[in-house]
């Protein structure tokens with residue numbers, strides 16, 4: 001039997017992560033992220049794990065993830081309390097601000113979080129706050145995806161050297177980690193990144209636990225060591 005691709009499921013459930021989606025009876029071009037995500041996420045298809053998505057809207061993507069990952073629990077996070085209506089077998093709804101510290105406690109009951117997708121406010125400051133808070137709870141080998149980075153590109157610019165992730169554009173951040181981190185790990189952090197020791201400890205820990213960052217149009221995929 002032919003396997004259904006993630007891109008096909010995106011079209012089926014009408015999420016804007018797909019190549020096309022219908023909005024107000026009009027077919028629009030989507031972000032077309034799914035062909036990239038599948039290159040990495042297909043390895044999780046047979047696993048028991050939790051996928052967390054920040055931002056639910058109609059629940060289209062939650063349903064897509066549920067069908068693509070038959071053994072996963074899908075946890076959707078959104079500010080809108082009415083979205084409890086999205087709950088069904090293997091789909092859980094968490095009403096929370098994606099940047100609020102109480103989200104950590106609400107996610108406590110979920111085991112083996114191996115994928116987190118940030119598709120909510122799309123503000124860089126929020127994306128960075130969620131990343132700083134949630135990347136540490138991602139399981140080893142897990143993926144953290146930040147979508148729609150172009151939405152923030154009108155607002156934030158980097159201060160160098162950064163003292164928190166907030167001061168650096170995420171694209172640059174992702175590329176920088178890959179350019180420098182591998183070298184600086186095996187050699188001398190101070191020599192290659194004089195500011196590394198000035199970073200808060202939890203940021204140092206995050207940086208040292210990033211295994212890979214993949215930049216695709218509009219989105220970044222981080223993998224955890």
Ligand SMILES: C[S@@+](CC[C@H](N)C(=O)[O-])C[C@H]1O[C@@H](n2cnc3c(N)ncnc32)[C@H](O)[C@@H]1O
Pocket residue numbers: 014015016017053054055056057058059060061062077078079080096097098099119120121126
């Ligand atoms: C782009 S939609 C999500 C689309 C959905 N992931 C999909 O692909 O079908 C964004 C959602 O994020 C929610 N949202 C915006 N800011 C948020 C925040 N700070 N915390 C939690 N949810 C937020 C909105 O209520 C909205 O439902």
